[in-house]
Amino acid sequence: xxxxxxxxxxxxxxxxxxxxxxxxxxxxxxxxxxxxxxxxxxxxxxxxxxxxxxxxxxxxxxxxxxxxxxxxxxxxxxxxxxxxxxxxxxxxxxxxxxxxx
Numbered sequence: 001x002x003x004x005x006x007x008x009x010x011x012x013x014x015x016x017x018x019x020x021x022x023x024x025x026x027x028x029x030x031x032x033x034x035x036x037x038x039x040x041x042x043x044x045x046x047x048x049x050x051x052x053x054x055x056x057x058x059x060x061x062x063x064x065x066x067x068x069x070x071x072x073x074x075x076x077x078x079x080x081x082x083x084x085x086x087x088x089x090x091x092x093x094x095x096x097x098x099x100x101x
Contacts, residue, residue: 065093 063078079093
């Protein structure tokens, strides 16, 4: 084997070994990371909420006007019925009796 081929083979071997070594080091570092808490300052305003945690809280705190069943059909929840204008710009919801804001 000539010197040029030996140099190329050495560089390839060192490169592969280095990548393997970096992969082992990063895998060990990832195992040492512990996430024990969640972000506590999330927004629970329904108009601007944007995280899954905020939505889980919103669904537990606020009633929705409508919901969806397992077949994704719209069902009444807080609203008992509703009408939609012909131009689809106005929705009129009729709420359950005794609902207070």
